Amino acid sequence: MRRVPIALLLLALIPLGCGKKTTSFHHCAGNSECSPTQVCFPDGCGDPTQGLRVEVTPSARDGLFAEDFVIGTSASKQDFTLPGPSMIGGDLSQQNGQAVTPYPGLVSIQALGESTLIPGVIRSFQLASARGNYQLPVASGAYSLSVNATEEPLPPMQLGTRLVLAPGDSVVAPVVFPSSASLSRVSGWVLIGGQPPGSDRSLAVQALEPNTQRPLSQRAAVDSTTGRFDDLQVAPGAQNVLIQAFPVNADADIPRQTLLVTLPTQPVTLELGVFGSPVEITGTIRTSSGEPVAGATVYIDGPVLGGGTFRCRSAVTSPAGAFSLRMLATPPPPERPATLWAVAPPESACGLLRVGVRVMRPGNVGSFACPEKVEVSGSVVLANGAEAVGVAVTAQPIAAIGSQPLPSSVARATTDNTGAYVLYVDPAVYRLDFAPRGQLPRSSRFVTIVGDPADSGFKPVEIQPVTLSNGRRLTGTLFFAPMAGTNSQVAGLASVRFFRLSTDTSAPASVLLAETVSDPSGNYSVILPAR
Amino acid sequence: MDPVPPMQNRPPRIIEEQALVNGSGDRVIYIGNGSGCSLDFSLRVADPDINDVLLVNWYAYQRPQSGLPIWLQEFIQPDGNTIRNQSATWNVTSLASAPFGQEGTYVVEALVADGSLDANRRPEPRPDGTTTYVVSYAWTVVLQTGPCSP
Numbered sequence: 001m002r003r004v005p006i007a008l009l010l011l012a013l014i015p016l017g018c019g020k021k022t023t024s025f026h027h028c029a030g031n032s033e034c035s036p037t038q039v040c041f042p043d044g045c046g047d048p049t050q051g052l053r054v055e056v057t058p059s060a061r062d063g064l065f066a067e068d069f070v071i072g073t074s075a076s077k078q079d080f081t082l083p084g085p086s087m088i089g090g091d092l093s094q095q096n097g098q099a100v101t102p103y104p105g106l107v108s109i110q111a112l113g114e115s116t117l118i119p120g121v122i123r124s125f126q127l128a129s130a131r132g133n134y135q136l137p138v139a140s141g142a143y144s145l146s147v148n149a150t151e152e153p154l155p156p157m158q159l160g161t162r163l164v165l166a167p168g169d170s171v172v173a174p175v176v177f178p179s180s181a182s183l184s185r186v187s188g189w190v191l192i193g194g195q196p197p198g199s200d201r202s203l204a205v206q207a208l209e210p211n212t213q214r215p216l217s218q219r220a221a222v223d224s225t226t227g228r229f230d231d232l233q234v235a236p237g238a239q240n241v242l243i244q245a246f247p248v249n250a251d252a253d254i255p256r257q258t259l260l261v262t263l264p265t266q267p268v269t270l271e272l273g274v275f276g277s278p279v280e281i282t283g284t285i286r287t288s289s290g291e292p293v294a295g296a297t298v299y300i301d302g303p304v305l306g307g308g309t310f311r312c313r314s315a316v317t318s319p320a321g322a323f324s325l326r327m328l329a330t331p332p333p334p335e336r337p338a339t340l341w342a343v344a345p346p347e348s349a350c351g352l353l354r355v356g357v358r359v360m361r362p363g364n365v366g367s368f369a370c371p372e373k374v375e376v377s378g379s380v381v382l383a384n385g386a387e388a389v390g391v392a393v394t395a396q397p398i399a400a401i402g403s404q405p406l407p408s409s410v411a412r413a414t415t416d417n418t419g420a421y422v423l424y425v426d427p428a429v430y431r432l433d434f435a436p437r438g439q440l441p442r443s444s445r446f447v448t449i450v451g452d453p454a455d456s457g458f459k460p461v462e463i464q465p466v467t468l469s470n471g472r473r474l475t476g477t478l479f480f481a482p483m484a485g486t487n488s489q490v491a492g493l494a495s496v497r498f499f500r501l502s503t504d505t506s507a508p509a510s511v512l513l514a515e516t517v518s519d520p521s522g523n524y525s526v527i528l529p530a531r
Numbered sequence: 532m533d534p535v536p537p538m539q540n541r542p543p544r545i546i547e548e549q550a551l552v553n554g555s556g557d558r559v560i561y562i563g564n565g566s567g568c569s570l571d572f573s574l575r576v577a578d579p580d581i582n583d584v585l586l587v588n589w590y591a592y593q594r595p596q597s598g599l600p601i602w603l604q605e606f607i608q609p610d611g612n613t614i615r616n617q618s619a620t621w622n623v624t625s626l627a628s629a630p631f632g633q634e635g636t637y638v639v640e641a642l643v644a645d646g647s648l649d650a651n652r653r654p655e656p657r658p659d660g661t662t663t664y665v666v667s668y669a670w671t672v673v674l675q676t677g678p679c680s681p
Contacts, residue, residue, distance in 0.1 A: 059548040060556030110561065112680040122571055123554035124679075126561060139554045146680045158680075213565060213677045246676075250634040295600040297629040311633055316598060343629035345600040392606065397624055406625045410603050435617065437608055495549045495575060495618070516616040517549065517575050526616070 020377075020462045025432075026446040026504055030467025031383065031531060039469050039529045042431065042444045042511050043502040048469075048529045049074040053118045053510060056080055056478060057139070057495040065125070065139035066495075067167035068117040078476040082491055083168025088145065089135040090174035095182070103177055105151040106131050113143035116164060118499045119509035134175075140167045147175050148218070155183065155207075155217050155235040168481070184234040186217075186261070188268035189227040190245045192275075193306075196227035202248040205270070207234045207241045210260060216241055221248070239263055245270040253278040253328060255308030273306020275328050281359055284321045284367040285342045287350050292321025293370060295345045300357060302338025304328040310338075317342075327359045342370055346409040349373055351426045351458075354405070371458070373424040374449050378463035380419045380434055383470045387419030391468070392435040399429035401450065419465075427451035427458070431511070434466060441471040441529040444511050446504055472530035474498075478522045490522025498526060540657075541579045542664030543645050546614060549575040550668050552639075559671045564626040564634070568679035572621045574668060576607055576643050577614040583645040584608055587619040588652075590640045591630040591672075598650065602630055619643065626674060634676050640669040 027044040028034060034045030050072040058064035067082050088111060092103040106129050115121040117140075125138045129150065145159040154177050163171050189196075190203050197203050201224055207217035216238050222229045222245070234241060240262055247254040257272050285293040299314035305328065312327040330338045337356035344350035353370040376395070380388040393413045400406040407426040415421045427449050435442045445466055451458040478491035495517055499510040514526035551573040552560055562568055576585055585607040590599050607615045619641060623631065631637060642648065646663025647655045654663040 057549065057551070057554070060551050060554070061548045063556070065556075066554050110680050121554070122569055124560070124562070125555045126557060141554075144680065208677065215677060295598060297600060299629070299633070301632075314629060314633065316596065316600060318598070341629065346603060347601075390608075392608065394605075396622060405628055408602075408623065408625050408628050408630070410622070412603075412605060414606075435608075437610075493546060493548050493614070495551075495573075514616075515618055517546065517614045519614075 020460045021452050022462045022464070023447060023449070024464050025466070026448070029445070029464050031469055032467065037531060039531060040467070041500055041502070041529075042446050043504040046500070048531070051501055052513070052528075053499040053501065054080065055115065055118055055121065055495075055497045055499065056082060056491070058082060058478075058480070058491045059493065063137045065137060066115070066123070068115050068140050069167070070117055076472070076474060078474055079479065080476065081479045081481050083481045085137045086140050086165040086168060087135055087137055087170040088143065088163055088165070088173050089133065089170065090172050091133045092130065092175050094177040095179040097179065100176055102132060103175075104131070105149050107134070107175070108148045108150055109134055109136055110146050111136055111138050111143040111163070112146070113141050113162075115139070115141045119501070121499075121510065138165060140165050140169070145173055149177065153218050153220060153231060153233050155233055156215050158214075178236050182236040184236065184238060184263045186232040186234060186241075186243060186263070186265060186268065187228075187230045188243070188270065190222045190229065190270045190272065191227050192272045194271070197222065197224045199224050201252070201254055203245055203254065204248050205229050205232060205243055205245050207232055207238070207243055209238070210240055210242045213242075234263065243268060243270060245272065251313055253326065255304050255306065255310040255328060257308040272308050275304050275306035275308060275310075278326045278328050279359060279362040280324065280326055281362060281365045282322065282324045283365045285317050285323065285344075285350070285353065286321050286367055286369055288369050288372055292319065293317060293342070293344050293348060293350045294319045294321060296321075296348070296350065296370075297343045298323040298325065298341065300325060300327050300338050300340050300359065303331055303335055304338070305331055330357070330359045332358070332360075340368065342368065343408060344370060346411055349424050352405065352407065373426055374451055374458040375460040376423045376425055376449060376463060377460065378421055379465045380415050380421065381465055381467050382440075383468060387417070388415055388436055388468055389417055389419060390437050391415040391419070391421070393421045393423065394433040394435070395423050395425050395430045396433065397425075397428045398431050398446075401427050401429065401448065404428065404451075425449055432466075433512075434468060436468055439471060439473075439527055441469055441514060441527045442512070443468050443529065469529040470531065471527040473525060474528055475523065475525045478518050478524065492518055492520040492522050494518045494522070496524045496526065498528060540583075540645065540661050540663060543576055543578040543583070543585050543643050543666055545643060545666055545668045546575040546577060547668075549573070552670055559673065561673045561675070562626065563675050563677040563679045564632060565678040566627070568626045570623040570626065570639075570672065572623075572639060572641070572670065574619040574641055574643070575614060576619060578645055579613055580645065581611060581613055582609050585615065586644045586647065588642045588644075588648065589621045590642070591637055593635055593637055600630070631672070631674055634674055637672040637674060638669055639672055640667055642667050
């Protein structure tokens, strides 16, 4: 056999890495980096039998929401007994002088929170209308409750205490609206160039908390013929509030304007300025090599003439990359320009485009080149070192980097016959999920993709290979807890998801390990990571 | 005796008991577009033809129009079960940017097909001429400017 000199081999290999930046996962890449009993998880090596969190959702359609459990087991069988729905409820009342009297009006209620056992799993539940008292079924978790009176302009209420519910818990959370006398009231005018808005312009105002933009009042209508608004009822205790004027129809060609006021205040005037008529503009989105980008969502957002801000209705680019927008004119320098955003479909190599534009008159505003996404390549191998073929790879953006916005799209790929994959993503922190076919568990890793600028976009990134774990099968049966005088019933067609807590501070605090649906007999079976 | 005719392709199904948004079975969701607000859509799908690969396309739009972008496309691989273990999920981590952002009412729609879809979202026959099917599930998202909880 002819021998090739090592120096020649090295020379031949050099071009392979040319221009590619290599990057590593936040922690380990495979089990070989862990002790013999541990598995490589996204946040590092850990015991695969401990710290498992399980979410069981019997039937969301029927109001039987998720119930969470902690298990630590190396056994191959684990049953779950579901205590029953968790419930938040209470009476609706209002402070009335020294007394508290029943509140007779209709309210809507929203519970927003997350699982306490599986942090990062967001949960929200709402009740469209209740009168006198309420009962809101929820999943187990920790919630903040907000209540809106829908028949009168009382300010929205946020319950001060966080409500924590274990599976089957019922929590009593009475709602007491403040007395009418304790509310601050704001009135005033909204004008356009010193004139009332006019009958063809429907406007509303609302008081907001200046830092969080949390509503401190309901929305109040502006009289279009006089510009007058009255009786904006603001929650007691608020001192500095932002009064915002905006169109009732979000598609209307009217800007938003805000005014910071200190309560109590004399009647206020919000001046939207002379913002003029909208102008029709056109343009094109293309790649850095000049190819048109079809299916991109384009819009413009920012300051407009008169001093307000406006976001135009978005448009989708044609196959030729063309878009047409209806936008209000933007102010000349030295005012900052508005921002044109273009978000291409996930499969496009076109990255997020964010560029300053000035809209002065109708017509073509030009052709905009989007930056290329970062080409991320890597490979997946099985625990025995063989190539992992047909693994579904998903890049889920989980945190933004610096001033870059958090990407809104998820990138997907499948490994080829050599176990290799290629993804195209915008710079961000990602969780890469690897879902193999067959009887192997899914694996996840965290990775930060930094956009290292190149001539046209970013340099390609090569990620270290990931090694999949072996798996172990866990089976069991789901039961509803027996009601008085009845036997346990099985929970069929229930969703079952297994999670592991993550200690990576830059990422969500739990990672999905396995999921399935129970059969009609309540039996489930999943494959969990193992050594 | 005549041979038994070949089995026809059967449509996939969405398990409505497990159609979730942020853990709830609500079809209408009221939410703000502020920092940290997110939507986690999840579907379970079934197909009596256990060897079929299922395509799931996710859309979000305010007005139906041709050429709507697919915001997420995923494939549910066969796993030997009628009801697939893998859920179809779309985790929208930012409601401040496309396809959301502007205050208003949106439709979020998942199309589940046992074949491919043409540009008008209609199922295309397989190369052997087999008819394929598409089923859908939709939520209404009412987006307001401000924090997550109105």
